[in-house]
Amino acid sequence: EAGVAQSPRYKIIEKRQSVAFWCNPISGHATLYWYQQILGQGPKLLIQFQNNGVVDDSQLPKDRFSAERLKGVDSTLKIQPAKLEDSAVYLCASSLTPGRADTQYFGPGTRLTVL
Amino acid sequence: SQQGEEDPQALSIQEGENATMNCSYKTSINNLQWYRQNSGRGLVHLILIRSNEREKHSGRLRVTLDTSKKSSSLLITASRAADTASYFCATDRGGGATNKLIFGTGTLLAVQP
Numbered sequence: 001e002a003g004v005a006q007s008p009r010y011k012i013i014e015k016r017q018s019v020a021f022w023c024n025p026i027s028g029h030a031t032l033y034w035y036q037q038i039l040g041q042g043p044k045l046l047i048q049f050q051n052n053g054v055v056d057d058s059q060l061p062k063d064r065f066s067a068e069r070l071k072g073v074d075s076t077l078k079i080q081p082a083k084l085e086d087s088a089v090y091l092c093a094s095s096l097t098p099g100r101a102d103t104q105y106f107g108p109g110t111r112l113t114v115l
Numbered sequence: 116s117q118q119g120e121e122d123p124q125a126l127s128i129q130e131g132e133n134a135t136m137n138c139s140y141k142t143s144i145n146n147l148q149w150y151r152q153n154s155g156r157g158l159v160h161l162i163l164i165r166s167n168e169r170e171k172h173s174g175r176l177r178v179t180l181d182t183s184k185k186s187s188s189l190l191i192t193a194s195r196a197a198d199t200a201s202y203f204c205a206t207d208r209g210g211g212a213t214n215k216l217i218f219g220t221g222t223l224l225a226v227q228p
Binding site: 004040041042043044056105106107108 | 157158159160163205215216217218219220221
C-alpha cells in the first residue's frame with residue numbers, strides 16, 4: 001500500500017515570498033491533516049479536512065496560510081507571504097475513518113527554510 | 116499549545132537495555148498514542164491506548180496509562196540501535212468528528228551499539 005506522498009521534500013525561500021506544498025493521502029482515507037513541526041517541538045495541527053470540508057482550522061494563521069482539498073483527495077497548503085518563523089517541517093497525515101480513534105499515517109514532510 | 120510533556124527530554128542507553136519514557140498531559144482524554152520519528156523521516160504510529168485501558172503491549176513495547184495522574188509511560192525492552200529516534204506522545208480528547216491529536220515535546224532516545 002502506498003503511503004502519504006508529499007512534495008517538495010525541501011524548500012528554501014526568502015521572507016515575503018510565497019510557497020506551496022502538496023500532499024497526496026493514502027487512497028480511501030477520508031481525513032487529511034496538515035501539521036507544522038518547528039525544530040525541537042512536537043507537531044502542531046494547522047488544519048484538518050474531512051473529505052473536502054474543513055473540520056478544524058483553529059490554529060491556522062489565516063492571514064498568511066491557506067489550504068484546500070479539492071475533490072476530497074489531494075491537498076495543497078500555501079504560505080503567502082512567508083515569515084522567518086515559518087521555518088519548520090510541514091507534515092501531512094491521513095486517516096481512514098472520520099470521528100474515530102484512528103491511526104494517522106504521516107508523510108515524510110517538507111522542510112521549509114525561510115531566509 | 117502543547118498538551119503533553121515528555122520526560123526525560125533526552126535519554127542515552129546501551130543496546131539491550133530497557134528505555135522508559137514518560138508523558139504527562141493536562142486535560143481529560145479519549146485516548147493516548149505514541150509515535151516515533153527517525154531523523155529525516157516522518158512520524159510512525161506505535162501504539163494507541165484508550166482512556167479505559169491501563170496497560171497495552173505490542174512486541175517490545177509496553178504502554179501504561181494512569182488517567183488519575185494524567186500520565187503515561189512507554190517502555191521499550193531489549194533496545195536496539197535501530198530504536199534511536201524521537202518519541203512523542205499525542206492525546207486525543209475525542210468528541211465530535213475531529214480526532215484531533217495534540218503532541219507533546221518529545222523524548223530523544225539514543226541507543227548506543
